[in-house]
Amino acid sequence: MNGICRLCDMNSGETGEIAEISHSCKIRQRLSDLGFICGTKIECLTKSPLGDPTAFLVRGTVIALRREDSRFVKVRVI
Amino acid sequence: MGLTRSSVGKNAQDSRLSIHRKRPDDLVVALAGNPNVGKTTVFNALTGMRQHTGNWPGKTVTNAQGYCEYDGRGFVLVDIPGTYSLSARSAEEEVARDFLCSDTPDAVVVVCDATCLERNLILVLQTLQITKRAVVCVNLMDEAKKRGIELDLEALRSELGVPVVCTEARRKKGLSDLLSKIKEVASLPPENNSFPSFVSSEEIVAEAERIYNMCVKTSDCGYTEKARKFDRLLTSRITGFPIMLVMLAIIFWITIEGANLPSSLLSQFLFRLEMPLYDFLVAVNLPHALSEAITFGIYRVLAWVVSVMLPPMAIFFPLFTLLEDLGFLPRIAFNLDRIFKKCNACGKQSLTMCMGFGCNAAGVVGCRIIDSPRERLIAIITNSLVPCNGRFPALITLITIFFIGAGGGISSSITSAALLTLLILLGILATFAASRLLSSTILRGLPSSFALELPPYRRPQIGKVIVRSVFDRTLFVLGRAVSVAAPAGLIIWIMANITYDGQTLLAISSSALDPIARVMGLDGVILMAFILGFPANEIVIPIIIMAYTAGGALTEMNDISSLSALLIQNGWTWMTAVSTMLFSLMHWPCSTTLMTIKKETQSLKWTAVAFLTPTVMGIAACIIFNLILKLFI
Incomplete structure (x- = not known):
């Protein structure tokens, strides 16, 4: 599978590259402080038992994001 | 913490x-x-x-x-x-x-x-x-x-x-x-x-x-393979919540089992000193009334606080610190976030809730990690709905007396741990309910964004944690015991020994509270103990004991079976115990916590809300519980 999807639609175990962070994302600034920028490698690790939030591996750290925020991030799945 | x-x-x-x-x-x-x-x-x-x-x-x-x-x-x-x-x-x-x-x-x-x-x-x-x-x-x-x-x-x-x-x-x-x-x-x-x-x-x-x-x-x-496995286990749909619950129950079990022996040794030792202390005070020519006030007022409450309250606190605290050092708490926040989102609150509230287990005042300060002011207020107001370290021992004592029996043994301590876990779950449910209620009324708003780092697991420095937190905790509790329990003991003793119109002040005030207390399934003495326990939750049970024994025969009170006998003598049933536990779980935050809330919110209004929310919930829970019981019994 080699397409663009929203970060919130990634499945556990999938790896991708950030393609775009929408300007409507409320935590755009915080995400870039955490190292989320275009081109960053990202792995979807695990979803919380209740399905949300999801934990992602970015630049060696694990960050959990809610669907409300991760849907603004587009990812090129590798 | x-x-x-x-x-x-x-x-x-x-x-x-x-x-x-x-x-x-x-x-x-x-x-x-x-x-x-x-x-x-x-x-x-x-x-x-x-x-x-x-x-x-x-x-x-x-x-x-x-x-x-x-x-x-x-x-x-x-x-x-x-x-x-x-x-x-x-x-x-x-x-x-x-x-x-x-x-x-x-x-x-x-x-x-x-x-x-x-x-x-x-x-x-x-x-x-x-x-x-x-x-x-x-x-x-x-x-x-x-x-x-x-x-x-x-x-x-x-x-x-x-x-x-x-x-x-x-x-x-x-x-x-x-x-x-x-x-x-x-x-x-x-x-x-x-x-x-x-x-x-x-x-x-x-x-x-x-x-x-x-x-x-x-x-x-x-992100190591090991961490990956751990995280999968701790956050999986099937094992995530059961593991969290079992961890909590195990901590309670170690606390209960471990506190037994030191508790009984301490109480035997301290109560053996009671009469010699009295004799000594009389021998140095102190007036009888003063000697009695010191021995049966101040000393007795101190002895109860130290022997019943201190051991579980000194064990629970380091255990929880170990979990904290390991990196377990952010995983709890990760697992519970969805529920907090449904309540329009922040998932990081799990972290402050966990800190509340140690001390609600510390939990309130910790709420600073929550970015949105609205969500931070919700976390502050609901923090005291999880029982702090000072309330655990009272809950454990009541569970042991009324639901386990003083038989002891492994199986009974496992049952106590399970019951205590259920009670904590109730507190967590109350936290969700209160958060939901607040965010749909006076703190209306939508959940804000959330980015939580799950840190790598680290091996805790076990020896250091244990030594330090046992030591710190012991000093802290002893300090509070001296500054709070001693005066409370004195007040109770005075109230029990000063009579007005042929009745002791204690009897007068507890019978004044009695009608309200009865509706809640308590009695006047219990409610008064909660009120006098405002400076520190640790002293609620000791005050109840004092009030029941004060003025009366100087019964030897040095183990849990005599405590059980005393409570039953004073009309306690399992329903009284449940009501007391419910109220202990949900009532006003202690004075230290309230002062901290005032400081953190810079507002009397929110401090009042933080006082009233758990209190109203507790009173309502007790009344509803007793109404339901009346339907069946």
């Missing part, structure tokens, strides 16, 4: 602090860094202080200040809260930025975690835009080496243009090197630190990535 006399209540540290130099030429050094990289460990290692540490982002929410000397020069070190950036979007990030930009320290140490240097470099680069008088301290080198991460320090130094020092703060390695480098950069001419005009954060991230790729060689992706 940063619970010390100075961290809560009216002494809670201000977000802005004044620097205390011992000599005018002392250097002011700020310790900055991402959350959870070990800043506080470095701070403690340098200053010999004992600020609490924990393996989760946001443990330090205030500036702490310490002092050390090196090479004839004094250093005032300021441990500022961890931040991901200097753009200050939350209260504790603002504290950090303000300090770096306005208070102009002589030098800034940016502490980095060697195992995830890339992310850390972003903050380093941002800091270097403010000041060049900085030292980069790469901490946790031991862990990095273990994971095969190779650092080219020379390259890092030349890329950043400031000194780079490696430390292993937990083993106190590399500290003198760090201090000498701090001294070096502090001698650079002072700059005019103005608020930085950042190049775009994307550029900074890209620069961090470039430097990282140049200076670090590793096959490690920063």
